[in-house]
Amino acid sequence: MKPITTSHHTVVVKRTLNASPARVFAAFAENEALKRWYVPGDASWTSKVIHHDFRVGGGHLMTFGTSDVQYSEDCRYEDIVDNQRICYVMTVARATERMTTSMVTVEIAALGARTALTVTDQLVILDGGDGTEDRERGWGETLDKLPAELARQAA
Numbered sequence: 840m841k842p843i844t845t846s847h848h849t850v851v852v853k854r855t856l857n858a859s860p861a862r863v864f865a866a867f868a869e870n871e872a873l874k875r876w877y878v879p880g881d882a883s884w885t886s887k888v889i890h891h892d893f894r895v896g897g898g899h900l901m902t903f904g905t906s907d908v909q910y911s912e913d914c915r916y917e918d919i920v921d922n923q924r925i926c927y928v929m930t931v932a933r934a935t936e937r938m939t940t941s942m943v944t945v946e947i948a949a950l951g952a953r954t955a956l957t958v959t960d961q962l963v964i965l966d967g968g969d970g971t972e973d974r975e976r977g978w979g980e981t982l983d984k985l986p987a988e989l990a991r992q993a994a
Contacts, residue, residue, distance in 0.1 A: 841966055848971045850960040852978040858989040860922040860947045863954045866988050867925055867945060868893045876988040878903045879977035895919055898927070908933065914943075923947055929960075931969065938968030958982065 866872045870891045878886035886903035898915040911932045918926035925945040931938050941962040948955045958978055
């Protein structure tokens with residue numbers, strides 16, 4: 840039998856983006872935009888947004904991964920302040936095995952004509968299912984796709 844363990848961590852990932860806070864916020868809020876950029880991994884990774892209800896009390900459900908391994912992300916939005924903050928509870932699973940649960944805070948702040956974006960993931964790792972390095976890398980890979988989406992919005 841697999842041992843039951845929990846460990847608690849905080850992962851913080853920051854980016855400075857060449858877009859207004861409203862455009863950055865829209866990339867998280869709009870269903871079609873989220874489908875295009877919100878996935879970790881390289882070009883072999885794909886994602887599918889099954890449900891996205893962007894409002895307090897709503898949430899999103901998506902799957903992502905490669906042909907070899909699939910993950911799911913189930914989120915519930917707890918707090919939304921237009922163009923400034925998004926807070927959501929997130930559980931990530933591999934197949935039917937819950938790996939992590941966390942509280943994610945996305946902070947969006949004007950920085951002149953640019954935007955400072957900070958993602959704080961207060962992470963509980965369940966039964967050794969993930970690691971802080973994995974989560975930090977995943978957030979980094981995901982946020983690295985955001986500038987292309989922002990450029991698409993500007994076009």
